[in-house]
Amino acid sequence: MDSAIKTGNKTLENNVNSPEYVLEIEHLKKSFDDKQVLNDISLKLKKGENLVVLGKSGHGKSVLIKCIVGLLTPDAGILKVFNKEITDLNKDELTELRRRIGFLFQNSALYDSMSVRENLEFPLQRQDEPLSKEELIPLIEEVLEAVGLLDAIDKMPSDLSGGMRKRIGLARTLILKPAIMLYDEPTTGLDPITSSEISLLILDIQKKYNTSSIIITHDMACAKVTNDRIMVLKEGEFIAEGSYEALENSEDEFVRSFFESTN
Amino acid sequence: MSQPSTNKITAAEIIAEYLPTSFQNFLIELGSMLQFFIDFFKNLFKRGFEWNAFIRQCFEVGYRSIGLVSLTAFIMGLVMTLQSQPTLANFGAESWLPGMVSISIVREIGPVITSLLCAGKIASSIGAELGSMKVTEQIDAMEVSGSNPMKYLVVTRILATTLTIPLLVILSDAVSFCGSWVAVNINSTMSAMLFFNKIFATIEYEDLIPSFIKSILFGFAVGFIGCYKGYNSNKGTESVGVAANSAVVTSSISIFLIDMLVVQITNLLY
Ligand SMILES: Nc1ncnc2c1ncn2[C@@H]1O[C@H](COP(=O)(O)OP(=O)(O)O)[C@@H](O)[C@H]1O
Ligand SMILES: [Mg+2]
Numbered sequence: 046m047d048s049a050i051k052t053g054n055k056t057l058e059n060n061v062n063s064p065e066y067v068l069e070i071e072h073l074k075k076s077f078d079d080k081q082v083l084n085d086i087s088l089k090l091k092k093g094e095n096l097v098v099l100g101k102s103g104h105g106k107s108v109l110i111k112c113i114v115g116l117l118t119p120d121a122g123i124l125k126v127f128n129k130e131i132t133d134l135n136k137d138e139l140t141e142l143r144r145r146i147g148f149l150f151q152n153s154a155l156y157d158s159m160s161v162r163e164n165l166e167f168p169l170q171r172q173d174e175p176l177s178k179e180e181l182i183p184l185i186e187e188v189l190e191a192v193g194l195l196d197a198i199d200k201m202p203s204d205l206s207g208g209m210r211k212r213i214g215l216a217r218t219l220i221l222k223p224a225i226m227l228y229d230e231p232t233t234g235l236d237p238i239t240s241s242e243i244s245l246l247i248l249d250i251q252k253k254y255n256t257s258s259i260i261i262t263h264d265m266a267c268a269k270v271t272n273d274r275i276m277v278l279k280e281g282e283f284i285a286e287g288s289y290e291a292l293e294n295s296e297d298e299f300v301r302s303f304f305e306s307t308n
Numbered sequence: 309m310s311q312p313s314t315n316k317i318t319a320a321e322i323i324a325e326y327l328p329t330s331f332q333n334f335l336i337e338l339g340s341m342l343q344f345f346i347d348f349f350k351n352l353f354k355r356g357f358e359w360n361a362f363i364r365q366c367f368e369v370g371y372r373s374i375g376l377v378s379l380t381a382f383i384m385g386l387v388m389t390l391q392s393q394p395t396l397a398n399f400g401a402e403s404w405l406p407g408m409v410s411i412s413i414v415r416e417i418g419p420v421i422t423s424l425l426c427a428g429k430i431a432s433s434i435g436a437e438l439g440s441m442k443v444t445e446q447i448d449a450m451e452v453s454g455s456n457p458m459k460y461l462v463v464t465r466i467l468a469t470t471l472t473i474p475l476l477v478i479l480s481d482a483v484s485f486c487g488s489w490v491a492v493n494i495n496s497t498m499s500a501m502l503f504f505n506k507i508f509a510t511i512e513y514e515d516l517i518p519s520f521i522k523s524i525l526f527g528f529a530v531g532f533i534g535c536y537k538g539y540n541s542n543k544g545t546e547s548v549g550v551a552a553n554s555a556v557v558t559s560s561i562s563i564f565l566i567d568m569l570v571v572q573i574t575n576l577l578y
Contacts, residue, residue, distance in 0.1 A: 114452045144454040154449035157441075168453035171356070171460070221453060 065091050067257045073122035082108050084281035090257050097260045097268045099303050100278035106261045110227045114146055115139050147218030147226040153210040155202040162198050164217050188216040208239035226258040232267045244270040344536050351458045362464040369430050370472030377422055381480035385487025406503050407510030409488045414515050418481040423526035426473050427559040431534035435555030438538025439548040466531035473527030518574040525566045533559040
């Protein structure tokens, strides 16, 4: 916040240039050793939009969103978040940016050795101006309420079910009030009822916190509920884009296969 | 191989061409250790030291090793004394026993055995703990929430071992002396007063200081290598075991290497 005020003019300028996109990716490439994982990725994420990315296992979905938060460094291409090229940022600027992006890991990645409360406190206590214990309490209660798990506050992660872990993982990212949310397979491994609860939660979050989100999934029920727009990833490239209905009737067999497997 | 090659040959190409792969990997590993070392120092002086985590690590590393270290040290002191007694008795030099045993304990056995025990107990547990945090993406999660995992996880652990292992060594030396005194009293009698007087008359600063410096380096090596192996472990569940295992092997080897270096340097100085 502070730095946004200091560089207020500059941010304003940037916003004028491209007001509606929070994330712009062009011709992104990433390979590991000899293995090309992302071939040529281009996507734009509008402010307030829920973009669903469909893709089968191992086609580079997680690699894509890890590039967005700078956990992986792309080999080539443009990757702008809030209009800043992410590879140009120094370490402190990257940290600042990461606090504005929420990342829900595929396996929740809760800190095993800490209680739910400590999990939630952790990122807040490590900001430039750490908050006191008293200031933390309302924030923690707010996000736990948002994910419907206020009574789990003193539990350890090992005592939680898969669905609860997802929710706490979500609460832990929401507590930083991110402008962009990246969900890595939010419903994979959950039963249908819990899955649909999580999908509804994703919608809630979009409304309540006005976040822009990328939702990676191959769960069509989740895609149907959450999407404003869908893109289909195949072997490191986007091969189709459109609404749920449009893609359901696509001519491409690969695209249709997602819809067929569920119904 | 039949490709037309340019005249310019880089060092990297020479390395790739002529050195065996295992040695190349060793160089690469050494390079990334150096990078980790630099990262450690950068984060050491960053604002906002993690006091709570540091104190908890000191407890985990130091306090929880007291039992193991004491038991081993007692037995070492006892056995060494029993073993040397007959030989010294042959020369009629039994009165040298406390001095001789204490010198070898302070200079060599205490620091090395204690640190090796810590390599087995602490480096492996740090390697496994950080390795599993890596595999389950907890370290990535810290990274993306803008909380510095290097500072929270690594700096605290390395400082904790660097501080507590030398203290454990001092404890170990003291307990070994007690073991030795018990051994002396199995076959003959010597008052504790006399025994410890003999010890303190023999040990000099030249024995204590290099040994203490050595212990600090051992402590650093145990924490550093445990953290390095865990923090840089691969994804996949089997890599947790690999991280723990190679943390023990590598830190044990480096304890002996450091030992050798310090002995050479002290021999030059004194
Ligand atoms: N850090 C890494 N090092 C090497 N290969 C990786 C790494 N991360 C991912 N990959 C490879 O990239 C491919 C895509 O992975 P990923 O993005 O995780 O797939 P998914 O679409 O299932 O999320 C996989 O074949 C995986 O083996
Ligand atoms: Mg994935």
